[in-house]
Amino acid sequence: MTSAKIAVIGGDGIGPEVTAEALKALTAVAGPDTFEFVDYDLGAERWQRTGEVLPDSVLGELKSVDAIVLGAVGAAPGSKAIPSGLLERGLLLKLRFAFDHAVNLRPSKLYPGVPTPLAPHIVEGRNVDFVVVREGTEGLYCGNGGSVRTGTPQELATEVSVNTAYGVERVIRDAYRRAQSRRGHLTLLHKHNVLVNAGSLWNRIFTEVGREFPDVETKYLHIDAAMIALVVDPAQFDVIVTDNLFGDIVTDLAAAVTGGIGLAASANINPTGEFPSMFEPVHGSAPDIAGKGIADPTAAISSMALLLDHLGKPELAKKIDDAVTADITARGADKFSTTEIGDRIAGRL
Ligand code: NAD
Ligand code: IPM
Ligand code: MN
Numbered sequence: 001m002t003s004a005k006i007a008v009i010g011g012d013g014i015g016p017e018v019t020a021e022a023l024k025a026l027t028a029v030a031g032p033d034t035f036e037f038v039d040y041d042l043g044a045e046r047w048q049r050t051g052e053v054l055p056d057s058v059l060g061e062l063k064s065v066d067a068i069v070l071g072a073v074g075a076a077p078g079s080k081a082i083p084s085g086l087l088e089r090g091l092l093l094k095l096r097f098a099f100d101h102a103v104n105l106r107p108s109k110l111y112p113g114v115p116t117p118l119a120p121h122i123v124e125g126r127n128v129d130f131v132v133v134r135e136g137t138e139g140l141y142c143g144n145g146g147s148v149r150t151g152t153p154q155e156l157a158t159e160v161s162v163n164t165a166y167g168v169e170r171v172i173r174d175a176y177r178r179a180q181s182r183r184g185h186l187t188l189l190h191k192h193n194v195l196v197n198a199g200s201l202w203n204r205i206f207t208e209v210g211r212e213f214p215d216v217e218t219k220y221l222h223i224d225a226a227m228i229a230l231v232v233d234p235a236q237f238d239v240i241v242t243d244n245l246f247g248d249i250v251t252d253l254a255a256a257v258t259g260g261i262g263l264a265a266s267a268n269i270n271p272t273g274e275f276p277s278m279f280e281p282v283h284g285s286a287p288d289i290a291g292k293g294i295a296d297p298t299a300a301i302s303s304m305a306l307l308l309d310h311l312g313k314p315e316l317a318k319k320i321d322d323a324v325t326a327d328i329t330a331r332g333a334d335k336f337s338t339t340e341i342g343d344r345i346a347g348r349l
Contacts, residue, residue: 004066004311005036007276011043012087013285014295014338015071021297021342022069025323026304028349029316038065042091043073044082053090059098063275067307068095070280071300076287089143096136099275101268102167103174104136104244105306106251106282110234113329114259122232128258130237131182133175134247136268138167139198141244163198163243168205170271175241176213185238186210187219189226189246202243226250230257251282255299262296263328267306279307293337298324301345323348 008023010016023037040058047053062068073087095101110116110128118128138161145159172188179186188206192199203220210218221229223246229236230253242250255264264282281299289295302324308317323345336344 003033003036005038005064006307007040007062007065007068008037009040009042009068009070009073009091011071011073011091011285012045012075013072013287013290014283015043015073015285017071017290017293017295017338018281018297018300019069019071021338021345022300022304024342024346025301025320025349026307028346029304029308029319029323030313043087044075047082047087053087054094059094062095063099065276067276067311068099068278069303069307070095070278072281072283072285074285079287093141095278096268099268099278100270100272101136101275101278102170102271103267103269104134104247105131105267105269106134106247106254107131107265107306108251108254108258110258111325111328113332114263115333116257116259118231118234118257122234126235128234130234130254131178131239132247132251132254133171133178133239133241134251135167135171135241135243137244138162138164139244161195161198161243161245163201165201165205168202169209172202172205172209172241174271175239176209176216179216179239180213183238184215185217185219186213187221187226187237187240189221189223189240189242189250191223191246193222198243206241223250227253230254234258255282259328260296261299263298263302265299265302265306267303267310269310277307277310279303279310293339294335295338297338297342298328298345301342319349320345 010019026035073091075082108130110123140159140161142162144162147155147157149155175186190199190202192203234257255261261283266280266282268278270277281303283299286295305317305320326348327345
């Protein structure tokens with residue numbers, strides 16, 4: 001196997017802690033010579049030291065790597081140390097936008113024996129196993145808005161959601177393909193009863209592209225009702241497709257009902273392969289538990305399975321998935337440290 005170059009951005013808080021365990025798993029499954037890891041010191045500390053968030057020179061270097069592994073960035077919500085969103089927008093979202101990460105893939109699966117807040121009758125004998133295809137480069141995340149009369153009682157602030165036919169179609173098409181290769185069911189989540197402009201576009205394209213996939217059964221749910229469905233009947237979902245912000249919200253709930261945010265992996269995929277894709281846990285920097293060695297690295301490790309799949313090594317991806325499944329099933333409700341979990345999973349590889 002030839003060596004692939006992986007850029008590693010541990011970031012802030014628990015980011016570097018979980019990323020170390022992810023790389024441990026990657027090396028355990030692929031051997032020491034498959035990947036060349038290049039560390040990038042980016043995040044809160046770099047900004048505080050130099051005022052830099054993501055220098056253009058770094059962005060240029062990252063463009064040529066085979067994949068990016070990211071831990072998490074950001075300070076505690078409400079912290080005054082870093083302006084809110086500076087790192088999230090200037091680093092994480094900048095990478096997603098610059099590298100055209102249109103498909104933000106977020107699988108959720110409830111493994112046997114894993115503690116869940118869902119009632120036993122909701123999950124017993126049911127297969128809770130779905131994937132959210134979240135649009136990653138448009139919507140309310142474009143920074144399309146502004147504020148006038150800022151700071152006055154007459155302030156007017158706007159955030160305008162950007163939805164292009166091109167962007168919506170490519171993510172919906174991706175979701176149909178995934179549904180076709182899974183259980184043949186696709187649900188669109190939106191709010192077209194209120195967001196009539198963007199909602200009509202999503203609806204129209206969902207229907208049009210659906211004609212090419214007659215074997216895929218479809219459903220539409222308003223996003224609010226979907227929150228109920230995820231708690232009372234999550235087994236109904238196979239593939240979910242939705243916009244950037246709805247996808248952000250729905251995937252935290254999806255994580256919570258399938259064993260917790262510490263298990264939720266994600267891939268930011270550039271569909272054309274022109275730019276590197278990026279692999280990261282769904283969770284953030286968790287400042288409340290940073291430095292304590294108790295963050296669950298499973299999400300970061302599972303993200304490495306998504307990376308391996310993307311780099312054309314599905315057999316290695318499956319090994320990571322199997323090791324994670326075996327470990328979280330064996331864990332039950334017992335608590336382990338970050339490195340213990342990393343060692344247990346690497347030990348199975
Ligand atoms: P968060 O995901 O960091 O934490 C939410 C809760 O989940 C906390 O109670 C935390 O302790 C817990 N948690 C998160 N990851 C965990 C893990 N691996 N194991 C065990 N518990 C875990 O969300 P937040 O508190 O809203 O955000 C904290 C910071 O992270 C903010 O600055 C936010 O902007 C940023 N953030 C970054 C990313 C990213 O870089 N991809 C994602 C989400 C949030
Ligand atoms: C996520 C995060 C990011 C998002 C933030 C930190 C910009 O919440 O990856 O889910 O909203 O996409
Ligand atoms: Mn989120």
